Structures are given as C-alpha cells and as structure tokens.
Amino acid sequence: MTATSTPATDRAPDEVPARPDGSLYRRRALGLLVILGLLVVSIALSLMYGANPLPLDSVWRGFWAHDDTEASIIVWTLRIPRTLVGIIVGAAFGVAGALIQALTRNPLADPGILGVNAGAGFAVTLGVGIFGISSAQGYVWFAFLGAAIATVLVYVIGASGGGSASPITLVLAGVALAAVLGGVGTFLTLIDPETFQRLRRWGVGSIDGTNLTDTWQVFPFLIAGLLLALVLSGALNSIALGDDLAASLGTSIMRTRVLGIVAVTLLAGGGTALTGGIGFVGLMVPHIVRWFTGPDQRWVIAYSALAAPILVLLSDVIGRVIARPGEIEVGIVTAVVGAPVLILLVRRSKASGL
Numbered sequence: 001m002t003a004t005s006t007p008a009t010d011r012a013p014d015e016v017p018a019r020p021d022g023s024l025y026r027r028r029a030l031g032l033l034v035i036l037g038l039l040v041v042s043i044a045l046s047l048m049y050g051a052n053p054l055p056l057d058s059v060w061r062g063f064w065a066h067d068d069t070e071a072s073i074i075v076w077t078l079r080i081p082r083t084l085v086g087i088i089v090g091a092a093f094g095v096a097g098a099l100i101q102a103l104t105r106n107p108l109a110d111p112g113i114l115g116v117n118a119g120a121g122f123a124v125t126l127g128v129g130i131f132g133i134s135s136a137q138g139y140v141w142f143a144f145l146g147a148a149i150a151t152v153l154v155y156v157i158g159a160s161g162g163g164s165a166s167p168i169t170l171v172l173a174g175v176a177l178a179a180v181l182g183g184v185g186t187f188l189t190l191i192d193p194e195t196f197q198r199l200r201r202w203g204v205g206s207i208d209g210t211n212l213t214d215t216w217q218v219f220p221f222l223i224a225g226l227l228l229a230l231v232l233s234g235a236l237n238s239i240a241l242g243d244d245l246a247a248s249l250g251t252s253i254m255r256t257r258v259l260g261i262v263a264v265t266l267l268a269g270g271g272t273a274l275t276g277g278i279g280f281v282g283l284m285v286p287h288i289v290r291w292f293t294g295p296d297q298r299w300v301i302a303y304s305a306l307a308a309p310i311l312v313l314l315s316d317v318i319g320r321v322i323a324r325p326g327e328i329e330v331g332i333v334t335a336v337v338g339a340p341v342l343i344l345l346v347r348r349s350k351a352s353g354l
Contacts, residue, residue, distance in 0.1 A: 024294060031292025035306045042313035046083040047075060049317050051325040085207045085215055085274060086316055086330070087309040090281060092222045092271035094308020095229050096264050097282015098301050102236040103260045104155075104170050108342070110282035111147075111268040114174035115181065117277030119150020120269050121203060122181040128199055129188055137217045140273040144221075147269035151261050153177060205278035205331020207316055218270045225266030226305060232259055233298040240295070278331045280338025281308050287341075311337075 047059045054062070054071055059079075062071030097110040104114075111117045123146025127133045133142070157173035185203075189196035201209075235256040238246040243253050271278070285308040286300055293299035312330060315337065319328035 027292050027294075028299065031289065031303065032306075034292075035289075035303060035310070038310045039306060042310045042317075043083055043087075045317045046086060046313045047079045050074075050079065050320050051327075081210070081212050081215070082207055082316070083313065084212070085210045086313045088215065088219065088222060089207065089271040089275050089278065090309030090312035091226065091305040092267040093278055093281040093312075094285040094304040095226055095282075095301055096267035096271070097308075098286040098297070098304045099229050099232075099236075099260055099264050099267070100282065101286055102240065102297050102300075103257060103264075105240060106170055107287070108171055108283070109174075110280065111264065112178070112277055112279035113171060113283060113342075114154050115150045115177035116147050116154075116174075116264060116268045117272050117279065118178035118181040118185075119146040119148075119153075120144075120272035121277050122146055122185045123149075124273065125185040125188055125196070125199065125203075129192065129195060132195075135214055137214060140218050140221065140270060143273035144265055144269035147272065148261065148265040150177060150181070151264060201329065202276040204329045205276045205334070206329040207275050207312070208327065208329070210274050215274060218274050221266045221270040225263045225270065228259060228263040228266070229301050230298075232256060232263065233301050236260070236297040240297070276331060278312065278334055280334050280341065281311055284338055284341050285311060 044056065044059075047063075048054050048056060052074060054074065058071040059075055062069060062073075062075040063080075065072050066076060093111060096116070100109040100111060100114060100116070101107055120143040123142040124133075124139045127138065127142035131138075133139060154170060154174045154177055157177070158169040189199065189203075235246075235251050238249050238251040239253065239256060241249070247253055268282075285304050289300055289303035289307050293303050311334065315333035316330040319330055319333045322328065
C-alpha cells in the first residue's frame, strides 16, 4: 500500500457514500413515511383524548368552526396549545439528544442522563426562590444558564483524569451531577413549599398549563438551536471519525463543539423552561431513527426533529387516558418507557452506530 492510499479501516461507518445504494434510499423513504404517519396519528389522538374525550368528527368541526360550542372551546383553548407545546419541546429534546450523542460519541447520552436538564431545572429553582419568577419568559434565561453550566461541568469532570472524556466517564459525571443538583433543588422546595408549589409539577415534566404566550417567547430560541444543529450536522460526521482525522479533513473541532454546546443549551434549556425536564426522549429517539437513516448525522438530526414529538404526544395521551379525569405528567410516562430502553441499550454488546 502506498503512502497516499487510505486503508479501508479508516473509512468512517457514518461516512455516507456519494451514491447511497437503493436499499438505503428505500429505508429512509420508508422511515419518513412511517414517522409522518405516526405524527399525524399522534396529533389526532392528542386533540381527541383528555378528561372529556371527543370523537374525531367533533374535533374536526370544532377546529374549523372556532365558535362557542363545547368542542371548539376544548380544541382551541386546551388541546391545540397543549399539542403544539408537545411538538415543539419534543423536537427540541430529540435533536438535543442526537447532538449530545454525536458530540460525545456516546450512544447512551441525552440531556437528562448528562445532567443538562438537571442543571436547567436547578437554575430555574434558584430563580423562583431568589427572584420570584413565575413564567416561562422568566424561566428561560435561568434554564439556558443552568443547561450551559451543567454541560461544561460534565465534560470537565469527565475529562479530569487526563485526556479526552470517555463515554462511560461522561455518563457517570452526568448522573452524579444530576443527582446532586436534583437533591439540592428538592431540599430548597421543601424549605418553602408555598413558593415552589407550581414548580413541583413543572419539575417532573408536564406540557399541561403551558400557554401559547410563553411558548412563542421560547420558540425563537428553539428554532435557532434546531437550525444550528442542522448546520453542524456535516461537521459532526467528520468528528465521528476521530479528532485527528476530522482535523485533517478541515473540520474545526473546537468550533464545532462550542457551537454544539450552544445548540444543546438553546434546545434543552428552552424545552426545560417550557415543560421541565422530559427525560429519555433524547436517548431513545436518535437510536430509533438510526434504524432507518443510518449513522449520517444530517439525516439523524432531521428525522429526530420529526420523530421525538410522536413519543412526547403519545406519552401525554397515555398519561391522560389511564388516570382520567386526572392525568400523569408526560415526564413520568417517558421515564417508565425509557428506563427499560436504557437497560436494553446498556446490555447490548453494541449500541446503534454513531
């Protein structure tokens, strides 16, 4: 082999050929159809089910009538805002998870496991206790700051032993940081229960009660994070080859990681500001979409933005149906579903490729 040739083993598993074979095209097309179909079904179920279930034809008439009928009031004042929040935060947490997995080359990473959600939640707890904030418009700045600090701390702790942080050390650092911040935050809420009354439900992850005014305040930050993630997707494919090879291909490792942290902060911080931390969405969804897309981050990020809202909406519907006329918060349902998935991924000899 000549000095200028490239060994076959240097080719990245996520390096997409110039002409993907027909099976890859078919798999991606099938995945897109499945995701879009499930998303439509999830939206319909979210509009139909709640404390007062509505048949689909009543939902349809209430949506177009926009009048004073019971169905129209329920659809427009309760179900549509809730469904929109589920779509927006689902996409945010799903893409944040895909980004963290790509940046850390860790298939078990997500904003919850790496302590990002805990950092955002702890910062919001301090904001409520010290500054008396009471809306997502006020939460968002604390959530962004907490998410950014937690992300940096986890990486610093994971790399403290020398060299780059390994996937295992990052998970351990994230779980430890989340436990500490969660414990301190719970302690603060117990000291003054009245001040933190509204925060308790928000803390477990709930899309109920978030109004459209708060949603539109946070929406630009989430869109900025999503666009930044899409812009970085090509560079993330290079980073998957390893830092040395990525640098030789012209990728700026430091810039990509810094911008990636900014994107994760915008997405996870904004989503947490709206609904609290909804765990396991960012862990499960990227693995599922990689079954269809392969490990190319451009496709993984785009498909995660479409697929993650399905998990959030269906979990919300399940929480409303099984506890009617009350409800179980969506963050609890995703945790019940996500914990067995995490165990399965840990037990596998090889997680889905990054």
